[in-house]
Each structure stands twice: as C-alpha cells, then as structure tokens.
Amino acid sequence: MGPLSTARRAFLRRIGRYGLSLTLFSGAAPALAGARATLTGIRVSESSAEHTRVVFDLTGDIEHRLFTLDDPHRIVIDLEHTRRSEAIDISRTATSLMQGIRSASRGSGRLRVVLDMQGKVRPRSFELKSDGKSSHRLVVDLHATELDPTPIKTSREQRKQSKPEYVIALDPGHGGRDPGAIGKKGTREKDVALSIAKRMQKIINRTPGYRAILTRPNDRFVSLRNRVKKAREAQSDLFISLHSNSFRSSHVRGASVYALSLSGASSEAARWIAEKENASDLIGGITLDDKDDLIASVLLDLSQTATIQDSLELGSDVLGHIGKVSRLNNREVQQAGFAVLKAPDMPSILIETAFLSNPGEEKKLRSPKHQQKLARAVFSGVKAHLDSRRG
Ligand SMILES: [Zn+2]
Structure with a gap:
C-alpha cells in the first residue's frame, strides 16, 4: 500500500x-x-x-x-x-x-x-x-x-489441464418456497430463471475453455450466502444471477443489469472483517490476522473496488448483447446492494431479464425460443468481456 x-x-x-487555483479554475484539475x-x-x-x-x-x-x-x-x-x-x-x-x-x-x-x-x-x-x-x-x-x-509448474500445458480456463457460476434467482415475481398468466420467476440458466449452462459447456455451474440446479430454496459459497467452492471466475422483474405498473418493461454499489460493499466489508478467518483467502493471499481491522478493511475495500469495476465492465458488455435481442429498461449498468453480488473477489452481476408484470414480456419469457436467445446473448456478453481482458 x-x-x-x-x-x-x-x-x-x-x-x-x-488549492486556490483549483477552486477558481476547476478545469485544470485533470492535469x-x-x-x-x-x-x-x-x-x-x-x-x-x-x-x-x-x-x-x-x-x-x-x-x-x-x-x-x-x-x-x-x-x-x-x-x-x-x-x-x-x-x-x-x-x-x-x-x-x-x-x-x-x-x-x-x-x-x-x-x-x-x-x-x-x-x-x-x-x-x-x-x-x-x-x-x-x-x-x-x-x-x-x-x-x-x-x-x-510445486512450481513449468509449462502452460500443465496449467490448462488443471482447470478449464473460465468457470462461470450461474445463479437462477429464487426457488423452492420462494417463487419470486409471478406474472398474470401465472409464470413464476423461479421457473424462468432456472430454465434460462440451464440453457446457458448447455451453451457454455459446449464452448471449449468454459465451464458453467449452477448455484441452484433444481426448484429448491438456497440461501443467498450459500449461492455465493457454492460459486466460490467451484472457483468461479464470474457470478451471474438471473432474475425477472415485476412492477405495479404493467407498462414498465425491459431488461436491466446490476452490479454491487459501493455503499453496499462497504457495509459488507465490515461483515467480512468480522469473519477474518474466512476472509483471509479472499484478498489474494494477504493474511488479515496480523493486521489491525482498519488496514484489513482498507485492503478488502481495494479488492472489492477492483471487483466492482470489473463487474461494471462485465455488466456493460452483457447489457450490450442483451440489447440486441430484448428491449432494455436502462442502457447503463445499475448499482445496488444485492447480497448475492457481494463476493469481494469474484466479478458479479444480476440480470433482470424482463418484467413478468408486463403481459407482452411475460409471454416472451415463457417462450423457449426467446429464453434460448437470452441465454445466448448473455453468454456472448460474458465472452466479449473475458476476451477483452486477455490483452
Ligand atoms: Zn428476483
């Protein structure tokens, strides 16, 4: 540091x-x-x-x-x-x-x-x-x-054998006793999310160098904490939570993508600090035990800030591809304090694919063809993001 x-x-x-000239000529600040x-x-x-x-x-x-x-x-x-x-x-x-x-x-x-x-x-x-x-x-x-x-590895081949290049965690929202949003025709968010996630998993697993895991493979309740834990245990590179929205007005429609907000992150950092033992492996090998809480929280904040930045870039790539197959509710990645996005070392986004409260979008979300289109679009965005990072 x-x-x-x-x-x-x-x-x-x-x-x-x-200081004074900065105040008077704020245009000079970037220089x-x-x-x-x-x-x-x-x-x-x-x-x-x-x-x-x-x-x-x-x-x-x-x-x-x-x-x-x-x-x-x-x-x-x-x-x-x-x-x-x-x-x-x-x-x-x-x-x-x-x-x-x-x-x-x-x-x-x-x-x-x-x-x-x-x-x-x-x-x-x-x-x-x-x-x-x-x-x-x-x-x-x-x-x-x-x-x-x-042991220190000597060739790139060995590295490739040890793990597929990218593991993508797919997180179908809700499940079991929690149906999520319900459309006028009775479409349940948890079913749509699982169906899109399974389609996406198939597409990903067919792609060399990629593997997808599901945090919820069937219709059952999984706590938010355990979803993130499952993704981490599989050593996921990215975390993608799939949802569909609802609103009191049936006119509202379109997809949105969320990343964690900084305010949400800082309160969560406090919780991670309380669990030092678990947190120490989250910030890239910096052991927290021998540092005071303030330094620990600064280190974790830096790690989380970098992750949020990555999440925003991932979100924007995904949003761009969803925009080709669906109407967008917002063209910018939104930020909020979703608990499921709070892993400090794993870029994470939450996608609201459409509004189940909008009859037209409910109809689309029920359609296997549209689900497949969405699954393909999200993965195209993920791939574009990861390709851009290869340098
Ligand atoms: Zn939801």
Whole structure:
C-alpha cells in the first residue's frame, strides 16, 4: 500500500499548493491529477528461482494499484492515466515464477498489466521518481511463498489441464418456497430463471475453455450466502444471477443489469472483517490476522473496488448483447446492494431479464425460443468481456 499512499501524498501536496487555483479554475484539475504517462519499457530480471523483479519504465508520475487473483495465480497492476508504447516487447518475459506478461487498455485512460504466475507469489511494489538519469519507475518484486506447497509448474500445458480456463457460476434467482415475481398468466420467476440458466449452462459447456455451474440446479430454496459459497467452492471466475422483474405498473418493461454499489460493499466489508478467518483467502493471499481491522478493511475495500469495476465492465458488455435481442429498461449498468453480488473477489452481476408484470414480456419469457436467445446473448456478453481482458 506504501507506493499508493506516497503518490497520493504527492498529489495532496500539489493540491495544497494549488488549492486556490483549483477552486477558481476547476478545469485544470485533470492535469494536476497526474499528467498522462507512457509506459516505455518493461524489464524482467531474476535474481534466483524464488525472486523475480519486474520494472516498468514510465515517462511521468503515475498512480498504480496492485492486486492478486488466484487460480490461475496472477498479479494485476492498474496504471492510472497511462498508455503503453507500441514498441514494448513482452513476448519473452517468462521466469521460474512467471509465465508471462500481458496488458490491455481499460476505460478512463487506465492501463491494466497482468503478470501470469506459475504459482502463488508474494508481490511488493514501489515507485521510484526520475532522478535525472533514469525515468520514473514502478518496481514489482515477486517472491515465491513458502506457504504454498504447490510445486512450481513449468509449462502452460500443465496449467490448462488443471482447470478449464473460465468457470462461470450461474445463479437462477429464487426457488423452492420462494417463487419470486409471478406474472398474470401465472409464470413464476423461479421457473424462468432456472430454465434460462440451464440453457446457458448447455451453451457454455459446449464452448471449449468454459465451464458453467449452477448455484441452484433444481426448484429448491438456497440461501443467498450459500449461492455465493457454492460459486466460490467451484472457483468461479464470474457470478451471474438471473432474475425477472415485476412492477405495479404493467407498462414498465425491459431488461436491466446490476452490479454491487459501493455503499453496499462497504457495509459488507465490515461483515467480512468480522469473519477474518474466512476472509483471509479472499484478498489474494494477504493474511488479515496480523493486521489491525482498519488496514484489513482498507485492503478488502481495494479488492472489492477492483471487483466492482470489473463487474461494471462485465455488466456493460452483457447489457450490450442483451440489447440486441430484448428491449432494455436502462442502457447503463445499475448499482445496488444485492447480497448475492457481494463476493469481494469474484466479478458479479444480476440480470433482470424482463418484467413478468408486463403481459407482452411475460409471454416472451415463457417462450423457449426467446429464453434460448437470452441465454445466448448473455453468454456472448460474458465472452466479449473475458476476451477483452486477455490483452
Ligand atoms: Zn428476483
């Protein structure tokens, strides 16, 4: 966390100095918030089989955020207001600890760099300011962790064998004693959700590199907590909850996609803290036990913020594809405090496919053909999202 706060402190110092002009000329704020930097080089060195160092050369001051993801193990580094020079070659960056590096430009000028690891590592990062001779540098040290008994794998083939590339958790809303919304013709939300989820599972399992699990495989009641738990146990990469809406006015119609809201996340973070033991494996190998609750909550917030950002991007890709087969209620991804979306490390969205309270949409939701179209559209959105992240 050190480098982040250093950058932030520098930023605050600048704000302090220019506070007045910021107030008077608020248009100048983006420039002060960090001149755009270019990533001009990535250097990888290996001092031993247990230590790899990755140095990023930059043309200016940046703010970065680093977090880890498991299964497969990877380190994600977000560089704010940074673009990558075309000239960088990252094709041969493998070391004993690292399989390789990839990068992709994200929304709002952010560059995301992903280090694909051979196994679990302990990352540490710090920034070095330009000293006249050298440019700005971001240094990421990767140390093998003794805590991880997994043997270091040597080839990509082994990694592929261990797990399908992506596991998608499909969560049909409601079930059992909870029917969800009920349409005028008696269509129950729980049945529609299960039917669409099963169709989607078939489509996904037919696709190489993808596997789908259902948090509720039949008409039974499953608590929200257990749905998320099931998805986590299957090591799901994404969580997709399927619902259909109802409203007092039968005119309201169209699909919506939700991600977790930040306010919802922060209250949930408090609950996760109370369950430190369970939470420690959720934030990428940072053990919480030896840190005080404040730091723990900051770490978890960072992890959750990154997950929500991912969820919003996933949601927007899915929304775009649903829009091709259905009317949309809202063109933007909505945010709310749904309990089922609160896993801090698994991008999660909730889809309200249509309104059962609208007679026209109820009719459509009953149609196997339309259900199939929806299932295909949602998965196309998921695939588009995951493809864009491959870098
Ligand atoms: Zn519902």
